[in-house]
Amino acid sequence: xxxxxxxxxxxxxxxxxxxxxxxxxxxxxxxxxxxxxxxxxxxxxxxxxxxxxxxxxxxxxxxxxxxxxxxxxxxxxxxxxxxxxxxxxxxxxxxxxxxxxxxxxxxxxxxxxxxxxxxxxxxxxxxxxxxxxxxxxxxxxxxxxxxxxxxxxxxxxxxxxxxxxxxxxxxxxxxxxxxxxxxxxxxxxxxxxxxxxxxxxxxxxxxxxxxxxxxxxxxxxxxxxxxxxxxxxxxxxxxxxxxxxxxxxxxxxxxxxxxxxxxxxxxxxxxxxxxxxxxxxxxxxxxxxxxxxxxxxxxxxxxxxxxxxxxxxxxxxxxxxxxxxxxxxxxxxxxxxxxxxxxxxxxxxxxxxxxxxxxxxxxxxxxxxxxxxxxxxxxxxxxxxxxxxxxxxxxxxxxxxxxxxxxxxxxxxxxxxxxxxxxx
Amino acid sequence: xxxxxxxxxxxxxxxxxxxxxxxxxxxxxxxxxxxxxxxxxxxxxxxxxxxxxxxxxxxxxxxxxxxxxxxxxxxxxxxxxxxxxxxxxxxxxxxxxxxxxxxxxxxxxxxxxxxxxxxxxxxxxxxxxxxxxxxxxxxxxxxxxxxxxxxxxxxxxxx
Numbered sequence: 001x002x003x004x005x006x007x008x009x010x011x012x013x014x015x016x017x018x019x020x021x022x023x024x025x026x027x028x029x030x031x032x033x034x035x036x037x038x039x040x041x042x043x044x045x046x047x048x049x050x051x052x053x054x055x056x057x058x059x060x061x062x063x064x065x066x067x068x069x070x071x072x073x074x075x076x077x078x079x080x081x082x083x084x085x086x087x088x089x090x091x092x093x094x095x096x097x098x099x100x101x102x103x104x105x106x107x108x109x110x111x112x113x114x115x116x117x118x119x120x121x122x123x124x125x126x127x128x129x130x131x132x133x134x135x136x137x138x139x140x141x142x143x144x145x146x147x148x149x150x151x152x153x154x155x156x157x158x159x160x161x162x163x164x165x166x167x168x169x170x171x172x173x174x175x176x177x178x179x180x181x182x183x184x185x186x187x188x189x190x191x192x193x194x195x196x197x198x199x200x201x202x203x204x205x206x207x208x209x210x211x212x213x214x215x216x217x218x219x220x221x222x223x224x225x226x227x228x229x230x231x232x233x234x235x236x237x238x239x240x241x242x243x244x245x246x247x248x249x250x251x252x253x254x255x256x257x258x259x260x261x262x263x264x265x266x267x268x269x270x271x272x273x274x275x276x277x278x279x280x281x282x283x284x285x286x287x288x289x290x291x292x293x294x295x296x297x298x299x300x301x302x303x304x305x306x307x308x309x310x311x312x313x314x315x316x317x318x319x320x321x322x323x324x325x326x327x328x329x330x331x332x333x334x335x336x337x338x339x340x341x342x343x344x345x346x347x348x349x350x351x352x353x354x355x356x357x358x359x360x361x362x363x364x365x366x367x368x369x370x371x372x373x374x375x376x377x378x379x380x381x382x383x384x385x386x387x388x389x390x391x392x393x394x395x396x397x398x399x400x401x402x403x404x405x406x407x408x409x410x411x412x413x414x415x416x417x418x419x420x421x422x423x424x
Numbered sequence: 425x426x427x428x429x430x431x432x433x434x435x436x437x438x439x440x441x442x443x444x445x446x447x448x449x450x451x452x453x454x455x456x457x458x459x460x461x462x463x464x465x466x467x468x469x470x471x472x473x474x475x476x477x478x479x480x481x482x483x484x485x486x487x488x489x490x491x492x493x494x495x496x497x498x499x500x501x502x503x504x505x506x507x508x509x510x511x512x513x514x515x516x517x518x519x520x521x522x523x524x525x526x527x528x529x530x531x532x533x534x535x536x537x538x539x540x541x542x543x544x545x546x547x548x549x550x551x552x553x554x555x556x557x558x559x560x561x562x563x564x565x566x567x568x569x570x571x572x573x574x575x576x577x578x579x580x581x582x583x
Binding site: 097189190191192193194195196197218221222225228229326327329331333339342343346349350351354355356358360361362364365366 | 462464474475476477478479480484485488489491492495498499573574575576577578579580583
């Protein structure tokens with residue numbers, strides 16, 4: 001019996017022009033380490049939304065790859081992304097997931113920092129002679145930080161694309177869900193569901209962005225229940241395949257753009273709150289755009305590498321190990337709408353998503369099985385070739401495909417390979 | 425006065441029904457204004473207002489949940505029959521109202537053999553029960569998981 005040898009496939013062979021992915025990308029622990037360096041510690045990573053830290057001193061704990069950071073609003077109201085590590089001996093400074101504080105005090109030796117990161121007080125300071133100046137021992141800010149409409153991104157790399165360059169054409173789609181608020185403002189103030197699955201992180205963007213293909217197979221029961229509850233059959237969105245629903249964008253971003261696929265009118269009369277919402281949307285966007293936004297599903301989107309918007313929520317992908325991933329589901333609440341609209345969004349969200357929703361668990365289960373399947377190496381290639389012959393270039397530099405095509409996945413993998421090769 | 429033994433017997437009975445996935449019999453225990461709630465956070469009141477929960481079912485949603493579990497075709501449920509057992513303990517009558525409503529606290533440890541690796545779910549349950557004939561009906565069941573604020577695996581059974 002032969003002993004399994006180290007996997008030696010070159011990066012150029014991880015994804016081929018024939019739309020084949022090597023199974024190693026999901027199971028190779030060395031590759032996972034290289035992804036951290038080549039991807040997570042190079043590109044812009046979504047950190048959080050400014051509404052999560054509404055007041056001075058409000059903070060949330062986050063990660064960039066495996067590196068712990070804090071997003072905190074200082075007394076000066078400025079939002080900062082700081083490494084969550086005491087400058088003294090490197091202890092994890094902040095353990096709480098979120099909170100509000102004037103100062104962070106390290107539990108190890110008591111050094112304290114203001115909520116803008118400045119060192120307030122080293123302890124037993126007299127013993128440090130003049131080696132310790134407060135200016136030099138503030139919390140370390142992440143190299144680069146920027147935001148788009150309240151979405152805060154950071155990069156631990158000193159150099160690279162600007163956030164604007166990184167986002168590129170995906171801002172059009174970010175706008176579409178943020179503008180579901182007639183004030184053009186969302187709030188992530190309804191809490192978070194946290195899930196874990198024993199599978200590679202890349203399954204999450206892949207699986208989240210192709211519901212029309214796998215939906216009828218793994219979500220049939222949930223779709224039926226939803227149709228019974230609301231009169232809206234989700235699967236009707238994909239009865240006919242519509243051109244350019246599936247979009248890949250430069251930068252590895254993916255979009256399911258349903259603007260060309262309006263859903264059938266609801267069977268129920270709109271409630272007074274809904275009518276009020278429609279009026280406010282018309283006032284902001286004009287009747288045509290408002291109608292388009294309210295009669296289609298807001299695009300599902302993936303911003304490389306860790307941000308998703310899926311129907312009701314912002315979803316964050318957090319790699320832990322090559323075969324373990326955490327994911328965070330933040331329901332997106334709309335500012336400036338009648339309460340009933342957000343209540344309904346939250347009810348829809350709880351119906352579908354989270355560990356005990358009627359949709360998410362099927363995805364989590366299938367991703368875990370995917371990880372197991374990937375241990376079989378007889379023919380070590382996955383095939384994402386649907387629509388390869390008919391995909392076409394879009395004006396934004398991406399490519400378009402039909403509803404169930406895998407055009408967007410190919411865009412993701414092309415970008416992935418280019419980063420792993422160090423081409424960007 | 426509520427007979428604590430009757431309360432205990434009811435809690436054990438309920439636990440056995442969900443362990444054995446007899447969801448029809450379990451759902452029949454509920455009153456129509458019932459709420460089944462698994463909040464995120466240690467406070468039974470969390471998940472009130474506009475805060476997302478792990479589960480926050482009114483009677484209609486609970487019926488859908490049960491329907492979904494009963495179809496047996498739910499992917500995430502495959503292979504679970506006979507694969508879970510819970511131990512319920514520390515049962516206490518916390519409050520009683522004159523009209524026969526009673527608040528019960530209890531703790532549980534639930535083992536689930538969803539894969540070769542067993543999962544353990546631990547928590548506290550608050551039952552609000554109403555006397556009905558010789559037994560009770562469930563008006564509210566709130567489950568406080570000790571790990572509700574951490575990352576959990578999928579939860580596709582009745583906790």
